[in-house]
Amino acid sequence: MTQQHFDVVIAGGAAIGSAAAYFLTADAGFSGSVAVIEADASYQFCATALSAASIRHQFSTPENIRMSLFGTQFLRRFSQNMAVDGDCPDPAFHEGGYLFLASASGLQTLHNNHQLQSSLGADIALLNPAQLQTRYPWLNTSDLAGGALGLSGEGWLDAYGMMQGMRRKAIAQGASYLHNKVTGLDHTAGHVTAVRLADGERIHCGALINAAGTGATALAATVDIDLPVHARKRSVFYVQCPQPLPGCPMVIDPSGAYFRPEGQGFIMGISPPADQDPDATDFDVQHALFDEVLWPTLAARVPAFEALRCGRSWAGHYDMNLFDQNLILGLHPAMDNLYFANGLSGHGMQQAPAIGRALSELIITGKFQTLDLSRLGWERILHHQPMIEHNIV
Numbered sequence: 001m002t003q004q005h006f007d008v009v010i011a012g013g014a015a016i017g018s019a020a021a022y023f024l025t026a027d028a029g030f031s032g033s034v035a036v037i038e039a040d041a042s043y044q045f046c047a048t049a050l051s052a053a054s055i056r057h058q059f060s061t062p063e064n065i066r067m068s069l070f071g072t073q074f075l076r077r078f079s080q081n082m083a084v085d086g087d088c089p090d091p092a093f094h095e096g097g098y099l100f101l102a103s104a105s106g107l108q109t110l111h112n113n114h115q116l117q118s119s120l121g122a123d124i125a126l127l128n129p130a131q132l133q134t135r136y137p138w139l140n141t142s143d144l145a146g147g148a149l150g151l152s153g154e155g156w157l158d159a160y161g162m163m164q165g166m167r168r169k170a171i172a173q174g175a176s177y178l179h180n181k182v183t184g185l186d187h188t189a190g191h192v193t194a195v196r197l198a199d200g201e202r203i204h205c206g207a208l209i210n211a212a213g214t215g216a217t218a219l220a221a222t223v224d225i226d227l228p229v230h231a232r233k234r235s236v237f238y239v240q241c242p243q244p245l246p247g248c249p250m251v252i253d254p255s256g257a258y259f260r261p262e263g264q265g266f267i268m269g270i271s272p273p274a275d276q277d278p279d280a281t282d283f284d285v286q287h288a289l290f291d292e293v294l295w296p297t298l299a300a301r302v303p304a305f306e307a308l309r310c311g312r313s314w315a316g317h318y319d320m321n322l323f324d325q326n327l328i329l330g331l332h333p334a335m336d337n338l339y340f341a342n343g344l345s346g347h348g349m350q351q352a353p354a355i356g357r358a359l360s361e362l363i364i365t366g367k368f369q370t371l372d373l374s375r376l377g378w379e380r381i382l383h384h385q386p387m388i389e390h391n392i393v
């Protein structure tokens with residue numbers, strides 16, 4: 001029979017839930033019990049497993065930049081720190097860089113972001129069109145005014161491997177993973193007392209973390225909290241190109257389309273127009289978006305893509321915060337032990353280590369210790385003060 005009380009229960013055991021479980025159980029100042037309740041033991045539909053798995057420091061808000069800088073540090077030490085019984089997991093972190101391209105209208109924003117990013121320690125170089133052309137002869141720069149290239153620290157990784165590494169380490173440090181679905185919360189006087197599970201069991205808890213990704217909104221609704229997070233479908237297309245693109249980083253076109261190397265080919269994607277981006281209910285790949293928008297856009301940027309061949313593609317769901325496309329982190333004022341870490345809006349893989357650490361600090365000490373993320377709390381939502389992140393891909 002399942003243990004009936006845990007000091008911390010985490011609903012959702014993918015990147016965010018496992019990062020929180022890892023940091024809590026790694027903290028010498030914490031001796032409590034931790035249970036992670038995960039509805040899908042296969043993890044096949046979670047955003048973590050379907051992610052484009054890239055990390056960048058090129059954001060427009062200090063918090064997002066700092067969280068990703070920590071993500072890089074964490075990845076560089078991942079193998080040693082996640083070792084279990086001498087087995088060192090490899091997150092396949094490749095520091096291939098991000099290249100944000102700007103047309104004339106976007107150049108000032110690129111420069112402003114660059115100034116902020118550099119002041120916080122990000123290793124980003126500004127390139128003019130001639131420098132872009134020399135460095136990337138395969139790139140059409142005719143309509144570009146510049147670009148910003150991450151020289152170190154940015155790149156891509158194995159998202160599933162990273163999640164499993166943290167999960168395995170958390171278990172080795174004492175966390176319990178339970179295969180079940182949290183269907184409701186018992187609460188009294190603004191305090192969660194227990195989670196109700198799909199099999200009818202109940203687990204009492206000292207604190208609860210909502211790390212349920214796109215499932216977080218339904219969970220919040222069981223205690224009458226309106227979480228502005230909705231599932232948005234994003235397709236990732238795998239293509240092969242007959243011509244190599246030497247030195248290709250993760251490239252972000254001014255249109256918002258992206259591509260980067262993956263194995264013997266490339267992955268690429270683009271968000272659909274806002275008026276064609278409903279709540280996602282299935283995982284069907286958006287082939288029309290590829291044919292009508294993505295391919296023509298990227299073939300104009302990289303002429304070699306005219307001849308590309310589309311291979312195995314997939315679609316996943318962003319947990320999109322429709323309020324301001326940023327993380328919602330920490331306690332809701334109506335509940336004194338219910339912590340949120342939701343609305344990651346497509347950049348949560350790289351931020352998972354910083355978010356897991358922040359949750360652990362909040363639960364153990366009552367406040368942020370290493371990185372002040374208070375601006376990402378519920379107050380901005382409740383007071384209608386969006387914290388806009390301009391660099392959403």
Ligand SMILES: Cc1cc2nc3c(=O)[nH]c(=O)nc-3n(C[C@H](O)[C@H](O)[C@H](O)COP(=O)(O)OP(=O)(O)OC[C@H]3O[C@@H](n4cnc5c(N)ncnc54)[C@H](O)[C@@H]3O)c2cc1C
Nearest residue numbers: 012014016039047048051052054182213215316348349350
């Ligand atoms: C196509 C795509 C591309 C992306 N590219 C990037 C990228 O390049 N870089 C980046 O940083 N991020 C990227 N992201 C975003 C990133 O993958 C997510 O932000 C991150 O994985 C979110 O992790 P999570 O643990 O919050 O959510 P998820 O990975 O979705 O996990 C939530 C888990 O909660 C479980 N769950 C849900 N409800 C319940 C319940 N009631 N009870 C118990 N368990 C429950 C689910 O089964 C699931 O396993 C991308 C996402 C997608 C979809």
